Amino acid sequence: MEMKAMGPHLAIPVIEPTQVGEARRAAARLTLEMGFDELSAGRAALVVTELGTNLARHAKDGMLLLGCTANDAGGTLEILSLDHGPGITDLRQSLADGHSTGGSPGTGLGAVRRLANDFHIFSLPGNGTAIVARIHAKPATAGAFTHGQGQGQTFSVGGICIPAPGETVCGDSWAVRMNGSKARVMVADGLGHGPQAAEASQAATQVFATANGAPHAVLERAHALMRSTRGAAVAIAELDATANSLLFAGAGNIAGRLLSGVDDRTLMSQHGTLGVQVRKLADASYPWPDHAMVVLHSDGITSRWNIDGARGILQQDPTLIAGWLLRSGLRGRDDATVVVIKRAREQGA
Template sequence: MEPVNSTLVAEAGDVHWLRADVALAAAARRQAGQLARSLGLPEEQVARVELCVTEMATNVLKYAHDGSMALRVVRTRGRAAVECLSLDSGPGISNLQHALLDGTSASGSLGIGMGTIARMADTSGVHSLPGRGTVVQARFWADSGIPAPVPGPLDAGGLTRPLGGEQTCGDTWAVRTADGPDALMLMMCDGLGHGPLAAQAGDRARNAFRDSRSAAPAAVLQDVHLALRATRGAAVAIALVEPAAQRVQLSGAGNIAALVATPNGRTGLPSLPGIAGVQLPRPRTFEAVLPPGAALVMHSDGLSDRWKPTDFPGLFAHDSSLVAAQIFSQAAVRRDDAGIVVAVHRQP
């Protein structure tokens, strides 16, 4: 059985990570401007991008214990945008509602505040955990005269970061349409080791996932396994998310954490021991309920698996990229490549 009109929805791309230091604002402004011009955004819109990232960087430097920014081009369903994420480790925002008022700004900043960031960006969001950290998201779409894509019942996105000192990341993810109303197929892949050879395995896995005509997670996993035979191999998990049936099915091999997160807890979906491309056991498929308001989260061992959904109040009401970034910010470790992909089942 083949997927109906299977098309790529979103996938990992280059992410420009910038650490918080005295040069953050200038570096972020320069990199964001380059990304915006690469998409052909008009200079007026480029200026808005640069102004927003400057304010985001200024806030991180002035008020956060530590932090970073992630700048990238996101592509979804044939549209492209510049996305800017700031992630910090606290102290968080005690009065988020006040901070979002247009014109509110901390002393000494540009004076435009997060409320104006929200007004200037095509889409934006902020989630703060008092005492722990804040993620701010701003997205600027190419072809700004066309309305931003409207999320369906499922909203999916992810984030990756290479091991410190490396230029390439062996972790990758992708999302494509699947057979069924609004259904999506997701892949999370962790190429063994790190560096160029791990990235090569990740690239091949992503290409095989995109090209697979199989409709079941176990069959897609087998397709990826065959494509990785000439590589060092990877841990891979494939999930089919069906909002109409309120369920997720997953087949995986290797150390990929997968779980359904709800505001009240989490349900794990196991992967079998093995290495796609090297030694794949007979695939098994596991199933869990995915009610509205829940999210499927898959991540590599570059993130700790000790995080709890109850530690993130209000998070799953946000855009999937912001959800991924906040979990990433709180759970990522620095000893390896790190990657996460999230599918949020929207409340009707």
């Protein structure tokens, strides 16, 4: 079973032009660390500059997120642009190469789409925009895993994890294991935030990486091995694309939702903290409708989010969906993680 544990994204608020330079320098540092060649690093810098310039000029409460994914292609820089701005009335026109409303360096979103190896956008007039652009260090090989969909994969998965304001490490973590028609996703939220919270959530990730059995059995094993940490809220969802079923087990305040265009079901965790105290754990079974996606998130995201008026987001790239939900529900005072998983064929263009 293939296991991928995802590191946190670097979050950079962009509300005025000097912050664009900060984001560009951060991207240069990350691409250097991942071994990007000069051409690919230059493309990444242009994409970050273009998206940041758009935020500074046109958006409200804009934010750039930069994340690194290691894969067989040598690594990918994932760039998200999130805002609460006026939205884009005519996406087709805005994506035309050379179209720019502010004379930006890359001449518009069309340039971003052309420069990126992978590009997704969702916007609602009057309600803001979310954009995902990915730049590969070198051409992706078949089946290379990214925060989206690799060739031949059954599942499409994406997530965002950002530390609490003022922290340099994230007390949340998430990971996914995939094997043919089955996948498991875990989200862990260490108590509090900072290094000790990160230690607790990473301990849960290490157990998840190797432990087999039902989700509740994995949590029980993690509980026993996490007693030396401060503890964490942890939840695991196991999806079976052949049986159209979902098993879910959780302890603490990791929220789970099973969401389609017609249904919105809460996945129930029990009270407790792994490594500290939990009652007897058990799996809950749910049908997994063909077009439904699963969302797991920590309490850094409000549980009262909804997609009313934005149901077109359901057909989008899972990281784009995660970004839209984070943009809408971020509390702004704790670590925050959102993970989205669905069948690969449901990914939007």
